[in-house]
Amino acid sequence: MSLKKKITMTVNGLTVNAEIEPRRHLVDFLREDLHLKGPHLGCEQGACGACTVKVDGQIIRGCLYLAVQADGCEVETIEGLTKNGTLADLQESFMRRNAMQCGFCSSGMLLAAAELVEQRPHASREEVREWISGNYCRCTGYHSIVDAIVDVLEARAKGEKIKPVVAHA
Amino acid sequence: MKAAAFDYAKPKALSEAIGLLSEAGEDARLIAGGQTLLATLNLRLSEPSVLIDITNIDELKGISLTGNQLRIGALVTHTEIEDSELIAKHAPLLKVAVPHIAHRAIRNLGTWGGSLAYGDPAAEWPACSLALNATMLIAGPAGERRISAQDFFVDLYTTSLEPDEILVATEIPIATSNQVFYFHELARRHGDYAIAGAALVAEKQGNVLSECAFTFFSVGATPVMAKKAQALVNGRPLTGELIASAVAAARDEIEAMADITNSAETKEHLIGVLLERGLKHLLAE
Numbered sequence: 272m273s274l275k276k277k278i279t280m281t282v283n284g285l286t287v288n289a290e291i292e293p294r295r296h297l298v299d300f301l302r303e304d305l306h307l308k309g310p311h312l313g314c315e316q317g318a319c320g321a322c323t324v325k326v327d328g329q330i331i332r333g334c335l336y337l338a339v340q341a342d343g344c345e346v347e348t349i350e351g352l353t354k355n356g357t358l359a360d361l362q363e364s365f366m367r368r369n370a371m372q373c374g375f376c377s378s379g380m381l382l383a384a385a386e387l388v389e390q391r392p393h394a395s396r397e398e399v400r401e402w403i404s405g406n407y408c409r410c411t412g413y414h415s416i417v418d419a420i421v422d423v424l425e426a427r428a429k430g431e432k433i434k435p436v437v438a439h440a
Numbered sequence: 441m442k443a444a445a446f447d448y449a450k451p452k453a454l455s456e457a458i459g460l461l462s463e464a465g466e467d468a469r470l471i472a473g474g475q476t477l478l479a480t481l482n483l484r485l486s487e488p489s490v491l492i493d494i495t496n497i498d499e500l501k502g503i504s505l506t507g508n509q510l511r512i513g514a515l516v517t518h519t520e521i522e523d524s525e526l527i528a529k530h531a532p533l534l535k536v537a538v539p540h541i542a543h544r545a546i547r548n549l550g551t552w553g554g555s556l557a558y559g560d561p562a563a564e565w566p567a568c569s570l571a572l573n574a575t576m577l578i579a580g581p582a583g584e585r586r587i588s589a590q591d592f593f594v595d596l597y598t599t600s601l602e603p604d605e606i607l608v609a610t611e612i613p614i615a616t617s618n619q620v621f622y623f624h625e626l627a628r629r630h631g632d633y634a635i636a637g638a639a640l641v642a643e644k645q646g647n648v649l650s651e652c653a654f655t656f657f658s659v660g661a662t663p664v665m666a667k668k669a670q671a672l673v674n675g676r677p678l679t680g681e682l683i684a685s686a687v688a689a690a691r692d693e694i695e696a697m698a699d700i701t702n703s704a705e706t707k708e709h710l711i712g713v714l715l716e717r718g719l720k721h722l723l724a725e
C-alpha cells in the first residue's frame with residue numbers, strides 16, 4: 272500500500288503538482304523536491320525560525336507543516352519574495368546594517384520582519400525585539416537585525432526608501 | 441528528526457471526522473494547527489497510523505456573539521484571537537494573554553481548541569478559560585455534551601475528552617462593564633512557556649472585588665484556582681493587609697510542582713508575587 276498523496280499548490284507563483292508521503296514536511300519538500308534552498312532547516316521543533324515560509328499570505332514554520340496540508344495553497348519562499356520585490360527595502364536595510372552575518376537565519380528573519388512591517392507599522396523597538404526573538408540568530412546578536420528593521424519602519428513612516436548600499440546596475 | 445510514516449485524511453464535516461476517529465481508534469490523531477503535534481511526531485514521541493486533519497470543518501471555525509456568550513470555535517487560531525475586535529471588546533483577558541504564546545509564525549497556525557485539548561499546564565488558554573468560567577462544547581459518536589472548564593482539565597496533558605471526541609467550541613460569558621482583569625507571566629524569554637503565570641478576573645465596585653477568579657498556570661498538573669484567596673478577597677475592601685493575607689493563603693493552598701529548572705518553593709513564591717502585583721494592579725484600575 273502506498274501512502275502517497277497527490278497535491279497541487281502554487282509555489283512562488285508557479286503551479287506545482289506532486290505525489291508525496293504525508294509525513295513530508297513542507298520545508299523538506301521545498302528544499303529537496305523543488306530545490307528551493309532559501310528556507311533552512313535548523314531545529315525541526317518550531318523554535319529557531321530558519322524554516323519560515325509563507326502559506327496563503329501568513330508566515331509559518333515549514334518544519335511544523337506538512338506538504339500535504341499545503342494542497343491547494345499559495346506558498347511563497349524567500350526566492351519568490353526576493354524576485355517580486357516584496358522584501359527589497361528590508362534586504363537593503365539588512366545589508367546597510369550588516370544584519371546578514373552568516374546568513375543562515377536571514378531568510379526566516381526577513382520573512383518574519385516583513386510580516387511585522389506589514390501588520391505593525393508603528394511597532395516600537397521593543398516590539399521589534401519581541402517579534403524577532405522567535406527567530407534564532409547564532410552569529411553575534413540581534414542588535415544589527417533590530418536596527419535594520421527599525422530603519423525600515425522609520426523610513427516607511429516618512430514615506431522614504433532605504434538607500435541601496437551597492438549601486439544596482 | 442523526521443516523523444514516521446502515517447496516512448492522512450481531511451474530512452469536510454464534523455460527523456465524518458468523528459466517524460474516521462472512532463474507526464481508526466487509538467492509532468489516529470486529530471491535527472488542527474499541528475504546532476504541538478508535528479513537533480512531537482518529529483521527535484517520534486508518538487507514531488500514529490493516521491492524521492485526521494480537521495482544518496476544513498466549518499463547524500469548528502469562527503468567533504461569534506450570541507446574547508451574552510462569546511463562542512470561540514476550536515479552530516480559531518491564536519492570531520485570529522490577537523486580531524479580533526470581538527475578543528478585544530468582550531474577552532479582553534485573551535487579547536492581553538495572546539502575545540505571550542510563542543511567536544507570530546506559530547500563532548498563525550496554532551489553535552484555541554488544540555491548546556485546550558492538549559491540556560498543557562504551562563499554556564495560557566487553559567488558565568484563561570478557567571478564569572473566564574468557560575464551557576467546552578464537545579462532539580462524539582454519542583452526540584454533543586458540554587462541560588465546564590473547571591471539570592475539563594483533569595491532569596497533566598489530560599482533559600475529560602474521550603479519544604473519539606472532538607472539541608467543537610468554547611462559550612465564554614462576555615465581560616461586564618465592572619469586570620477587571622490582570623494577566624502576567626514570568627518567563628525566561630518572551631514567547632517561552634511561563635515559569636509561573638496568573639490570570640485574575642473579578643467584578644469591581646470602588647475598592648471591593650467580587651466574583652473573583654484567581655487562576656495560576658505552569659505551577660501544577662493543570663491550571664489551578666486559588667479558592668481560599670478568592671474567598672478572602674471576595675466582597676471586602678481591598679487593603680494592603682487583605683492583599684497580604686490573600687498572598688499567604690494562595691501560597692499555602694496551592695501545591696506547586698517543580699520543573700527542570702525551578703523548585704516547588706520558587707513557584708509558590710512566584711504565585712504570591714503574581715497575586716500581589718495583580719491585586720495591586722486591579723486596585724489601581
Ligand SMILES: Cc1cc2nc3c(=O)[nH]c(=O)nc-3n(C[C@H](O)[C@H](O)[C@H](O)COP(=O)(O)OP(=O)(O)OC[C@H]3O[C@@H](n4cnc5c(N)ncnc54)[C@H](O)[C@@H]3O)c2cc1C
Pocket residue numbers: 316317318335469470471472473474475476477478479514515540541542543546549550551552553554555557558562563564565601605606607608631632633634
Ligand atoms: C516553539 C513553540 C512555542 C510554543 N509556545 C507556546 C506558549 O508559549 N504557550 C502555549 O500555550 N502554547 C505554545 N505552543 C503551542 C502552540 O500554542 C500550539 O499551537 C497549541 O498548543 C496546540 O494547538 P494546535 O492547534 O497547534 O494543535 P495540534 O498540534 O494540531 O494538536 C495538539 C493536540 O490536540 C489535539 N486536538 C487538536 N484540536 C483538537 C480538537 N478540536 N478536539 C480534540 N482534540 C484536538 C490533537 O489531536 C493533539 O493531540 C508553542 C509551540 C511551539 C512550536
Ligand code: FES
Pocket residue numbers: 311312313314315316317318319320321322323332333334335
Ligand atoms: S527548523 Fe523550523 S523552526 Fe527550526
Ligand code: FES
Pocket residue numbers: 370371372373374375376377407408409410
Ligand atoms: S546571520 Fe548567522 S545565524 Fe543569523
